[in-house]
Amino acid sequence: MNPNLLDLVLFSEKRKAFLLLLKEGPKNTQEILDRLQVPRTALLPQIKKLKEQNLVIHEEGIYSLSLIGEIIIEKMQPLLDTLEVFEKNEDFWADRKLTPIPSHLMKRISELGDYHLIEPDLSHTFDLNPEFVKYTSASNNILMFFSYFHPQFPDFFLKLARRGTEISLIVGESVYSRLEEDFRKEGEEFLGMENTNLFILDKKEVEIPAVVVSSDKIMILGLFNESGRFDRQYVIGFEPRAIEWGRDLLEYLRNMSREIKIKEKREPER
Known part of the structure; x- marks a missing residue:
């Protein structure tokens, strides 16, 4: 077999599409x-x-993969899917800190699929991103991690919780301290609901993403850039595999967190 088989398969769009x-x-x-x-x-x-x-067989006017071709294409598909994720927004991924994503999930990065990149909306510099608000507001259940504090977060999540959305939030200690200091009333109401949970990620040695959301509708991922800044660019995916990938990342973070136990659930009305 020709040693340039990899080149033959990968470096021609026509051959790749045909296979x-x-x-x-x-x-x-x-x-x-x-x-x-x-x-x-x-x-x-x-x-x-x-x-x-010997990758393709041609018999009686019909083309099909040989056994060798089937094996190669089966192994090739995950590589192509992974390359597609990174090639879609090369500049974005080249400037992101990827270390907060554990290795087992980096190996599954292809599951992000046909994602979109949300750019910062300069007309909403001091507001929550409109697309973030739109898609999370449409969800019935939300699991979210955020490592930075936004003053609109408490009111936003409280409104969602009041209407029955199931919400589990994972935050860093600094974010939780800010909630306690400046939004105690909102925090107590949020924690008192049956459909809410709050976790604190207090492992300081763990590198973390800026924000991760996984709901029944969407997955959102925000990563710090190489300078350590969050420039409000989000990867957003709607496919089931992307949502599952985001949920697995959140479960990874939640497993390193402790739940706030001080809340008292509301007594059912008699």
Whole structure:
């Protein structure tokens, strides 16, 4: 087998698209041309190279993957998905601190899928990001970590909790101290509800993200840049795998946190 097999598979968009199409199952020539939207003269030379390396079989007008081709494409898909995540916003990822994401979740970064990047809204410099508010407000349950304090957070989460949204918040000690000092009344009401929980992440040696949200609707991830600043850029994903990935990151943080036990749940009305 040619030692440049990796180059053959990865470094041609036409060959890559053709192999991924055959991953769905055998296809005839016309179906391949229709699906890939490429001229026959441009595709056939690429197919010839794949056949020469025994990755593709052509029998009675039908193209299919060989056993070797099936194995390679199965292993190739996670790599392609991972590359797609980083290539989609190369400058963003190059300037992020990724160490707060544990290795087992970095290996699953492809699960972010077709995410979007929310840029800072300069017209709302001192407000919560409008898209953050929109999507979290539409959720029925929210698990969230935030390492910085925003003065609109207490009122925002209290309003959601009052209408029945299930909310579990994980915060750092400095954030909790700010809540106690300046928003005691709101904090006591929040903690007194049956549908709320509050955890403190007090392991100072652990590197942390800026913000993580996972709800039944959405996943949001905010990371500090290499300068240690949070520039209010968020990765936002709607796919189930992205939401699950965010929840696993939050569970990782929650497992290192302690729950605030001082609240007294409201007695049911008689």
